[in-house]
Amino acid sequence: MIGFKPPLALRAETPPAWAEAALADPAALLSDHAHNEKKAALNALNLSQSCADSPRASVLLARLAEEELNHYRRVLEALLGFGWPLQPDRGNAYAKALHGLAAKGLLDRLLIAALIEARSCERLWLLGQAGSSHLELGSAPWLAFLLELERCEAGHALSYRSLAGERFGQEAEARLDWWLDREAEVILALPWRSAVH
Numbered sequence: 001m002i003g004f005k006p007p008l009a010l011r012a013e014t015p016p017a018w019a020e021a022a023l024a025d026p027a028a029l030l031s032d033h034a035h036n037e038k039k040a041a042l043n044a045l046n047l048s049q050s051c052a053d054s055p056r057a058s059v060l061l062a063r064l065a066e067e068e069l070n071h072y073r074r075v076l077e078a079l080l081g082f083g084w085p086l087q088p089d090r091g092n093a094y095a096k097a098l099h100g101l102a103a104k105g106l107l108d109r110l111l112i113a114a115l116i117e118a119r120s121c122e123r124l125w126l127l128g129q130a131g132s133s134h135l136e137l138g139s140a141p142w143l144a145f146l147l148e149l150e151r152c153e154a155g156h157a158l159s160y161r162s163l164a165g166e167r168f169g170q171e172a173e174a175r176l177d178w179w180l181d182r183e184a185e186v187i188l189a190l191p192w193r194s195a196v197h
Contacts, residue, residue, distance in 0.1 A: 004125050007157040008118040008176075012184035018123070018192055019130035025194035027079070029127075031087035032195035034075040036120070039092070040156075041068035043113060050106055057163055064156055071149060078142070094119075094197035097186045104175060107168045111176055114160035115183045116197070121153035123196045 022029055048061035079086055095116060102108035128146040164172040190197070 007154040011180050019126040021192040027084040028194040035089040037072035041065045110164040111179050114157045117153045117157035124150040
């Protein structure tokens with residue numbers, strides 16, 4: 001995609017047409033993203049506990065959780081501003097499929113988090129590109145928020161990858177290579193819907 005550089009070298013590029021499909025139901029899209037931000041905050045907190053032997057890693061992950069929780073609140077506020085209720089959590093088949101492939105404990109949990117953040121970054125960028133022509137989500141403040149989210153997701157992806165490397169050395173890079181193939185297979189197998197994943 002011209003103008004976009006993903007934080008990880010994802011092996012399946014999302015086509016721009018995906019964004020129009022995702023924007024078909026903006027209320028569902030925002031609700032789903034609120035649930036994802038909440039889950040990302042909880043995941044970062046759980047990982048912080050799993051990395052308790054490293055105070056620096058624990059603090060980094062706690063900060064990450066704080067950012068995710070802030071995003072959760074702001075997406076809820078956006079829903080409120082549009083007059084849309086938070087819809088029930090429809091689940092995330094993408095994350096579920098990735099976690100179903102995990103076999104290496106903490107290493108896989110860190111790498112899965114990195115991949116989810118990288119894919120979110122890519123798709124938020126696409127939404128920002130398509131959103132300017134969208135009635136509800138085309139306002140300048142909303143597009144600025146999408147850009148902020150995209151940049152944060154990129155930073156989170158790199159943080160998770162870095163933590164994996166610090167703790168597991170060369171094994172982390174070899175495992176990431178394996179995971180990049182698996183992530184591509186998972187994302188290509190899933191139908192498009194009004195959700196980031």
